[in-house]
Each structure stands twice: as structure tokens, then as C-alpha cells.
Amino acid sequence: SAGNLLEIVGRGPDDLPVQDIDVRLDTTEPVFDVLPGERAGPPNGLMAVAGASNITGGDPRIDGFFCPTFTTSEEGRVVAMALRPGLPIDVTIGDRFGSHTHEETVVLGPTERRRLQFRLQERPRTVRGRVRGPDGRPAEGACVRPGRGPRGRGTTIPVDRNGMFEIAGVLAREIDLRVELRGCAPFQAKRLPLPRGDEPLEIDL
Numbered sequence: 001s002a003g004n005l006l007e008i009v010g011r012g013p014d015d016l017p018v019q020d021i022d023v024r025l026d027t028t029e030p031v032f033d034v035l036p037g038e039r040a041g042p043p044n045g046l047m048a049v050a051g052a053s054n055i056t057g058g059d060p061r062i063d064g065f066f067c068p069t070f071t072t073s074e075e076g077r078v079v080a081m082a083l084r085p086g087l088p089i090d091v092t093i094g095d096r097f098g099s100h101t102h103e104e105t106v107v108l109g110p111t112e113r114r115r116l117q118f119r120l121q122e123r124p125r126t127v128r129g130r131v132r133g134p135d136g137r138p139a140e141g142a143c144v145r146p147g148r149g150p151r152g153r154g155t156t157i158p159v160d161r162n163g164m165f166e167i168a169g170v171l172a173r174e175i176d177l178r179v180e181l182r183g184c185a186p187f188q189a190k191r192l193p194l195p196r197g198d199e200p201l202e203i204d205l
Contacts, residue, residue: 004085004108007115008078010093012123017076020169021124024069026090031068031083085110093118096155097146099172120171127167127194129201131159131179131187138163139181139205147176170194179203 010018025031070078083089088107094100102118131139142159146167159165159179167175175194179187184205195201 003082004110004112005114006080006083006089006106006108007113008072008080008091008093009115009117010072010076010120011117012120014123017072017074018120018124019072019074019076021072021076021120021171022069022092022094022096023072023078024092024094025080026092027084027087029084029087031080031087031089083108085112091116095124095169095171097167097170097172097175099170101171122171124169124171127170127175127201128198129165129167129203131163131165131181131203131205133181133205134184136204139179139184142179142181142205145178145180147178164200177203179205181205 008023010021012018070080072078085108088105091102091104091106092100093102101120104116106114106116108114129144131142131144133139133142138161139159140161140163142163144157144159144165144167146155146157157165157167173194174191177187177189177192187203187205192201
């Protein structure tokens, strides 16, 4: 049997592919009928996410659910193969910081091929920020830890010599943020509103 396949394709408002968007599969049982090991992707340059390096949360059970999270490729695609037939899978699409833009439940047959398309109302953006230490000078060497998403919680972003940092792939309007610098009390905020446009996020330790 060739098995089944779920292709998820995302485009922005300009009809161009969107890269680095999270695709999360939530189920009450293991998602994959047989967990494949490392293998080449399917034809036409599509990305085989099953067993690939961009899986997070796919093996251990999280809060009683099996929740692998993948990211779209440069072509805006994720391809999941060998999904368990007949198992309802909740597909959630959004950024790594907790902003969801599409939710849908799919159930595949043993050899079914399905294409799920989504379109973002706005393209992911890069949020710039500036960190100053207690002396008001740039906090070079600080670490910025954004949260609220399954991958966001594991992300660490360094602050450069000018105190600047960048958070890429953001759809969310607010974010959980922790900033750490040796010798200083950490900065921590829940649901911190993010600036629009090119205005940097200002953080004082």
C-alpha cells in the first residue's frame, strides 16, 4: 500500500507562499500509522515532515495528546505521510507565538491524498526590539525568550552589541517575553503588545 498523504499549502494576501508557519496536528492517539525513520522527501521538491528534523513535540505525549508541530517550507508547504487512517486530526495553523489563523479537522482513508489550503490575511513579519541595561546602555549579551507557542517556548534570541534583536515569523499582536542578562533581574511580561510597523519594542532591564 502506498499509504495516505496530507499536503498543507499556505499563501499570503499577495498570493505568494508563506514560509516558517507552524502546522500542528492534535490527536488523542499517535498521529502516524507507522513512524517512518529518516527518508527522502516525495517528488517535486515537497518536504516530507514525517521523521524530518523540523518536527517538534511529535513523539512524547503532551497533556494526554500527540501533538507534532511542523513548519512550512520555502514553497509554503508541509507534507505529512503515513497518517493513521480513520483518526480525526485537528490541524491548527499559525505562528510559533500562539496566533492561530486556521483550524480544521481532517480524517484520511488508508490511501487517500488530500490537499488543505489556507490563506493568511497578512504576511508574517519581523519584530525588532531594543534592550537597555540598568545603566541605560545597550544590553549586549542579553537573551530574549519569546513564548506562547510550542516552538516559541524553546526559542532563544541573542541581543547584539547595539542592544537590538529580531523576532521573525510573527503573526501575533501580543507575545509572552522574557529577557535575561547576567547580573540583572530578568524582564518578564505576559501578552506584551507588539508595535506595528517598523517601531522597535523597547525593553529596559
